[in-house]
Amino acid sequence: MNKYGGNAGAIAALVREAEVHRDVYVDPEIFELEMEHLFPNSWIYVGHASQLAKPGDFITANIGRQPVMASRHTDGSIHVFYNRCPHKGVKIASEPCGNTGKFFRCPYHAWSFKTDGSLLAIPLKKGYEGTGFGDTQANEGLSKVRNVVIYRDFIFARLSDSGVSFEDYFGESLSTIDNMVDRSPEGKLAVQATPIRYMHTCNWKMLVENQTDTCHPMVAHESSAGTAVKVWKREQGDATETPMAVQLYGPFMSPYEFYEQSGIRIWPNGHGHTGVANSIHSNYQDIPGYLDQMVAAYGEQRAHEILGEVRHNTVYFPNIMVKGAVQILRNFIPVAVDKTLVESWVYRLVGAPDKLYERALMYNRFINAPTSIVGHDDLEMYERAQEGLKSNGNQWVNLRRLYDGHEEQDVTAVINGTSERQMRNQFHAWAKFMTMDMDKRIEAAE
Amino acid sequence: MISEKTITDFIYEEAELLDTMQWQAWLDLFHPEGRYWMPLEWQQQDPVLQPSLMYEDLLLLKVRVERLAGERTFSQKPKSRCHHLLQSPRIVACDPAAGVFKARTSYIYTETRGDNLERYSGWASHDLVRVGDALKIKLKRVDLVNFDAPFGNIQLFM
Ligand code: FES
Ligand SMILES: [Fe+2]
Numbered sequence: 001m002n003k004y005g006g007n008a009g010a011i012a013a014l015v016r017e018a019e020v021h022r023d024v025y026v027d028p029e030i031f032e033l034e035m036e037h038l039f040p041n042s043w044i045y046v047g048h049a050s051q052l053a054k055p056g057d058f059i060t061a062n063i064g065r066q067p068v069m070a071s072r073h074t075d076g077s078i079h080v081f082y083n084r085c086p087h088k089g090v091k092i093a094s095e096p097c098g099n100t101g102k103f104f105r106c107p108y109h110a111w112s113f114k115t116d117g118s119l120l121a122i123p124l125k126k127g128y129e130g131t132g133f134g135d136t137q138a139n140e141g142l143s144k145v146r147n148v149v150i151y152r153d154f155i156f157a158r159l160s161d162s163g164v165s166f167e168d169y170f171g172e173s174l175s176t177i178d179n180m181v182d183r184s185p186e187g188k189l190a191v192q193a194t195p196i197r198y199m200h201t202c203n204w205k206m207l208v209e210n211q212t213d214t215c216h217p218m219v220a221h222e223s224s225a226g227t228a229v230k231v232w233k234r235e236q237g238d239a240t241e242t243p244m245a246v247q248l249y250g251p252f253m254s255p256y257e258f259y260e261q262s263g264i265r266i267w268p269n270g271h272g273h274t275g276v277a278n279s280i281h282s283n284y285q286d287i288p289g290y291l292d293q294m295v296a297a298y299g300e301q302r303a304h305e306i307l308g309e310v311r312h313n314t315v316y317f318p319n320i321m322v323k324g325a326v327q328i329l330r331n332f333i334p335v336a337v338d339k340t341l342v343e344s345w346v347y348r349l350v351g352a353p354d355k356l357y358e359r360a361l362m363y364n365r366f367i368n369a370p371t372s373i374v375g376h377d378d379l380e381m382y383e384r385a386q387e388g389l390k391s392n393g394n395q396w397v398n399l400r401r402l403y404d405g406h407e408e409q410d411v412t413a414v415i416n417g418t419s420e421r422q423m424r425n426q427f428h429a430w431a432k433f434m435t436m437d438m439d440k441r442i443e444a445a446e
Numbered sequence: 447m448i449s450e451k452t453i454t455d456f457i458y459e460e461a462e463l464l465d466t467m468q469w470q471a472w473l474d475l476f477h478p479e480g481r482y483w484m485p486l487e488w489q490q491q492d493p494v495l496q497p498s499l500m501y502e503d504l505l506l507l508k509v510r511v512e513r514l515a516g517e518r519t520f521s522q523k524p525k526s527r528c529h530h531l532l533q534s535p536r537i538v539a540c541d542p543a544a545g546v547f548k549a550r551t552s553y554i555y556t557e558t559r560g561d562n563l564e565r566y567s568g569w570a571s572h573d574l575v576r577v578g579d580a581l582k583i584k585l586k587r588v589d590l591v592n593f594d595a596p597f598g599n600i601q602l603f604m
Contacts, residue, residue, distance in 0.1 A: 196497060197595070198598075200598075220520070223513050224509075249509075357495060364497065370599060371500045376599050379521070379598070379599055380520050
C-alpha cells in the first residue's frame with residue numbers, strides 16, 4: 001500500500017484541529033514515513049555526556065530505528081556517528097556503553113577508526129590503491145551525524161542536514177532541563193544507573209500523549225495509587241510519617257480540580273508540560289540538608305526559585321519526557337507501528353544527599369518498570385487502544401477537551417491543566433515535521 | 447527443630463501458594479520487616495542506591511495483592527495466572543543456633559494472561575528467620591537471568 005508516501009496532503013489531512021485519524025497509530029506505512037521523515041527532521045535525545053566521562057567512552061542509541069553511537073574523542077570533544085562500518089555495514093559497537101580505548105576496530109575485517117570517527121587504518125591497504133577508494137564515502141570513516149548539540153550535558157542530534165536549528169526547535173522548553181540540572185548544588189547531573197526497560201505493545205505516540213493526559217490518573221490508576229492510599233490509611237496505625245512510597249503514589253489520586261488549576265504550558269514545535277503552578281511532585285517531604293546545600297550554592301532567593309519550580313511531565317517532541325523534580329527522563333523508542341521500547345533513566349544530582357537519588361530510583365521502579373503497578377494500568381489502556389483502533393466504526397481519535405474553536409499554532413501559552421491542547425500541539429508538530437521535507441524530496445527525485 | 451528439609455518444604459509450599467493464587471497466605475509467609483527484591487544489575491549489592499525492578503516491603507506487597515482483586519484493576523481482566531517450576535533448593539545456610547536459614551533455588555517461571563504466555567528463568571534466594579515454630583521470609587531475592595532485557599507486564603510474583 002502506498003497511500004501516504006510522498007503525499008504531504010494526505011498526511012496533513014490525518015490531523016484535524018481537534019481530532020486525529022487512527023492511521024497515525026496503526027498504519028505501518030505511516031510508521032515507515034515517521035522513520036524516514038519525522039525522526040530525521042526532529043532533534044532526538046542520544047544520551048548524557050556523563051556517560052562519556054573519559055576519552056574512548058562510547059554509548060549506542062537509536063534515532064528512530066537507525067543505530068547511532070556517540071563517543072568521547074581524545075581531545076575531549078563528543079562525536080555522534082551512524083553505528084555501521086563503512087565497509088560492509090557491521091555495527092561497530094554492540095553494547096549500550098563501553099570504552100574502546102584509543103580507536104574503534106570493526107570486528108569483521110579490522111578497519112579501524114579514531115574516536116572522532118575518521119578512518120585510521122585498513123589491513124592490506126595496498127589492495128585499495130588505484131581503485132578510486134579515496135573518492136568514496138568509506139574513505140571518510142564512520143558517517144558523521146553533523147547536527148549535534150550538547151545542551152547542559154544532554155546530547156541531541158538531528159539526522160537531516162537541513163531543518164530547524166536546535167535553538168529554534170526547543171526554544172524556552174529547555175527551561176525544564178535547566179531546572180533539573182540546577183537542582184544539583186554543583187549544577188551537574190550524572191548517569192550512574194542502567195535504565196529501566198519496558199516493552200510496550202502499542203504505538204509510541206500513545207505513550208507521549210499520555211504524559212500530559214491529566215484526566216486519566218484518578219481513573220486508570222485508582223487500582224494502583226488508589227489502593228496504595230487505601231491500604232496505607234488502614235495500616236498506618238499511629239505512624240507519624242508518611243512513607244516515601246506513599247508520598248510518591250498518593251498524589252496520583254488528586255482530583256480533577258487539582259490538575260485543572262496546576263495548568264499546562266505549551267511551546268512551539270510540539271513541546272509542553274503539565275504542572276505549571278504546582279504538581280504531583282510538589283509535596284514530597286524535605287530531605288535533610290538539601291536546602292542548606294542549595295542555599296549555600298545559589299543563595300537564598302535563587303535556591304527557592306529553583307526548588308519552587310516543580311513541573312510534572314515535560315514532553316520534548318517527538319519522543320522523550322523529562323521530570324525535573326525527580327530527575328527522570330523517559331525515552332519512547334519506536335520499534336514498530338505497534339511496538340515501543342521505553343527506557344527510563346534516572347540522573348543523580350551531583351553533590352546532593354543520597355536520599356534524593358533513592359527517591360528518584362524508587363519513583364522510577366514504582367511508575368516506569370515492567371513490574372510497576374502504575375505501569376500495568378497504563379499499558380493495559382494503550383494495548384486496548386491499539387486493538388480498539390482497528391475498528392472501522394469511528395476512524396477518529398477525539399482530542400477536543402477545552403478546544404475553543406480557534407487555536408493559534410506554535411505559540412507559548414499557559415492553559416487549564418485538563419486541556420488536551422498539548423496533544424493537539426504535538427500533532428500539529430507531527431504533521432509539520434512529517435511533511436516539511438516531503439515536497440523537496442519529490443522535486444529532487446523528479 | 448528446623449532442618450534443611452524444613453527450608454526446602456517452605457520453598458515448595460511458597461511456590462504452591464503462588465500457583466494457586468492464595469495471596470493472603472503467601473503474604474503471611476513474610477516477616478513484618480520482610481522484603482521482596484528483583485535486582486536490575488548482575489550480582490547487585492545495593493537495593494536502595496542501585497536501580498531495581500522491585501524492592502518492596504510488606505505494605506507495598508499488600509497493595510499489590512489487594513490490587514489484583516480490585517474491581518477497577520483493568521490489567522487483571524482477564525486475570526493472570528502463574529506457574530513455578532523449581533529445581534531442588536540448594537541450602538546455603540541452616541544454622542538454628544545462629545538463626546540463619548538461606549537457600550538458593552533455580553526456577554522457570556511462567557505467567558499467563560488471556561492468550562499470552564511469558565516465560566522467565568532465574569534464581570530465587572530465600573533469607574529466612576524463625577518466628578516461633580515457623581520460618582518467615584526476611585528477604586526473597588529474585589534474580590532473572592536476563593534482568594536487563596525489556597519485558598512486558600510482570601504482574602504476579604516469581
Ligand atoms: S565490515 Fe567492517 S571491516 Fe569489513
Ligand atoms: Fe498513567
